Amino acid sequence: MQRERIVNLRDEAQVGREVLVQGWVRTFRNDQFIALNDGSCLANLQLVIDRDATDDATKKRITTGAAIAAKGMLEASQGRGQATELKVSQLEILGDADPESFPIQMKRHTMEFLREKAHLRFRTSTFGAVFRVRHALNYAVHKFFTEQGFFQMHTPIITGSDAEGAGEMFQVTTMDLGNIPKAEDGSVDFSQDFFGKTANLTVSGQLEAELGAMALGQVYTFGPTFRAENSNTSRHLAEFWMIEPEVAFADLASNMQLAEQCLKFILSEVLTSCDEDLEFLENRELQAEKQLPQDQRHDAPLRARLQAVVDTPFQHVTYTEAIDLLMRSKPYKKKKFKYPVEWGVDLQSEHERWLVEKHFNGPVIITDYPASIKAFYMRQNEDGKTVAAMDVLVPGIGELIGGSQREERLDRLQAKCAEFNIPEEHVWWYLDTRRFGSAVHSGFGMGFERLVMYVTGMTNIRDVIPFPRTPQNAEF
RNA sequence: UCCUCCAUAGCUCAGUUGGUUAGAGCAUCUGACUGUUAAUCAGAGGGUCCCUGGUUCAAGUCCAGGUGGGGGAGCCA
Numbered sequence A: 001m002q003r004e005r006i007v008n009l010r011d012e013a014q015v016g017r018e019v020l021v022q023g024w025v026r027t028f029r030n031d032q033f034i035a036l037n038d039g040s041c042l043a044n045l046q047l048v049i050d051r052d053a054t055d056d057a058t059k060k061r062i063t064t065g066a067a068i069a070a071k072g073m074l075e076a077s078q079g080r081g082q083a084t085e086l087k088v089s090q091l092e093i094l095g096d097a098d099p100e101s102f103p104i105q106m107k108r109h110t111m112e113f114l115r116e117k118a119h120l121r122f123r124t125s126t127f128g129a130v131f132r133v134r135h136a137l138n139y140a141v142h143k144f145f146t147e148q149g150f151f152q153m154h155t156p157i158i159t160g161s162d163a164e165g166a167g168e169m170f171q172v173t174t175m176d177l178g179n180i181p182k183a184e185d186g187s188v189d190f191s192q193d194f195f196g197k198t199a200n201l202t203v204s205g206q207l208e209a210e211l212g213a214m215a216l217g218q219v220y221t222f223g224p225t226f227r228a229e230n231s232n233t234s235r236h237l238a239e240f241w242m243i244e245p246e247v248a249f250a251d252l253a254s255n256m257q258l259a260e261q262c263l264k265f266i267l268s269e270v271l272t273s274c275d276e277d278l279e280f281l282e283n284r285e286l287q288a289e290k291q292l293p294q295d296q297r298h299d300a301p302l303r304a305r306l307q308a309v310v311d312t313p314f315q316h317v318t319y320t321e322a323i324d325l326l327m328r329s330k331p332y333k334k335k336k337f338k339y340p341v342e343w344g345v346d347l348q349s350e351h352e353r354w355l356v357e358k359h360f361n362g363p364v365i366i367t368d369y370p371a372s373i374k375a376f377y378m379r380q381n382e383d384g385k386t387v388a389a390m391d392v393l394v395p396g397i398g399e400l401i402g403g404s405q406r407e408e409r410l411d412r413l414q415a416k417c418a419e420f421n422i423p424e425e426h427v428w429w430y431l432d433t434r435r436f437g438s439a440v441h442s443g444f445g446m447g448f449e450r451l452v453m454y455v456t457g458m459t460n461i462r463d464v465i466p467f468p469r470t471p472q473n474a475e476f
Numbered sequence B: 001u002c003c004u005c006c007a008u009a010g011c012u013c014a015g016u017u018g019g020u021u022a023g024a025g026c027a028u029c030u031g032a033c034u035g036u037u038a039a040u041c042a043g044a045g046g047g048u049c050c051c052u053g054g055u056u057c058a059a060g061u062c063c064a065g066g067u068g069g070g071g072g073a074g075c076c077a
Helices: A056-060 A111-116 A125-147 A206-216 A252-273 A275-289 A302-311 A319-327 A349-359 A410-419 A428-435 A448-456
Strands: A018-029 A033-037 A045-048 A067-076 A084-095 A199-201 A218-226 A239-248 A315-318 A364-367 A389-394 A398-405 A441-447
Touching: A018 A045, A018 A084, A033 A067, A125 A218, A125 A252, A125 A275, A125 A448, A206 A218, A206 A239, A206 A428, A206 A441, A239 A252, A239 A448, A252 A275, A252 A302, A252 A364, A252 A389, A252 A398, A252 A441, A252 A448, A275 A302, A275 A448, A315 A319, A319 A349, A319 A364, A349 A364, A349 A389, A349 A398, A398 A448, A410 A428, A441 A448
Parallel strands: A045 A084, A315 A364
Antiparallel strands: A018 A033, A018 A067, A033 A045, A067 A084, A218 A239, A239 A441, A364 A389, A389 A398, A398 A441
């Protein structure tokens, strides 16, 4: 008999069928009612066993966390709280879970505690919901780009390029660290290393994606990226997943349009496919926010906020206008900002938060940043001071998307390389795209975990990836 | 890396100006009950008070250092 998934057994139309289910016990009440979860959905299936016909030894083994198989007739539930229940005729304990030592109890746990039990936290409703939503988001990303005519490109994870400029890199080596080969001048002899040169884990697939876009027209990457920054915040990971579309013949305006369409598509997909999980996460957030002062709570529930993003056009503002708005803001006049506001300095978290949460109160795209605070590959604007860059900011997260129109003019790009101290021989292959059939092109990067945070309402990035990698922590 | 807060039972937390034998709820175990929905009721067991050192007649409590964690900031996605 084939195992059936609980998600398909909750409809009253299924009543009257003989089915087999397998899953993990959430609770066992009254010596009679087993709440069984098999991960297929948030809800449990209620199993009703015959109290008198089941021996005590078996009943003792029906503990929270135990894996069981149950066969029986699906019936309309007599109790409230579920439409169907399984009248069990055959019960098998597949794997015991010692109640004295199984750490996941049917009680509230803190996220911090569950983080230390990351291998078992999937068994909780919250993490089940988060990881089902994470999958749905992953699927929606591929669906969006596929429908838009993009090709996914697998950019290298180990890279020999050291000019990506997006942050500190993890070095990859097979050298014996206790006996590192040295050259005559005492420096490390990387010619004896696996690749015959230094190699690192990628911090971005963008430069390679540009090469693909300059032939396939529109490509996207969706893979792991690695940053060795010593960042200890609730929004940073050393290993995270990033989505990076790159489009030939597209300027900054169409790049912004793509970002907005992409985000709206993804959100509307999960709003329909993950409603039950999102409802649960919405209530979880409401519960958590009860302990916060009024001004730190969201002014609308989770799903309403996401729906509003889908329904409302994104706001646009240039960096220069944003600086102007900030200088005329209340917190600026009352000297509440810790960091200075003036043209040329990067916007700080407090500034972004005021703009996105107080002034615009919704997603906002900031464009045309000063060249000095942005990467070398961004296209110089006609004013000579700014570049064609854009950041999409969302409430609660800050920067969700960062992108730009790329510098397609060889001479300008070469000048930028000199300015940023990037030797041309390190990026010769990148410069070649500007030598042979160069064209206007644009792209952006979206941090996948930040997207998952935004959609699930989770406030710590460590709780939206199964096994977070952060400084001093690579458990599991 | 910086600022700040925290560390007491399996979990979440109380523990007064330093003073006998360190408490509660939940969980667990035992029993009762039996159509429950975080079931209910009665009882029981459960502690290296994070570590090291110091002050004191006396330290869970005060001091110093360390370790681990939360929140915020920087860097960024």
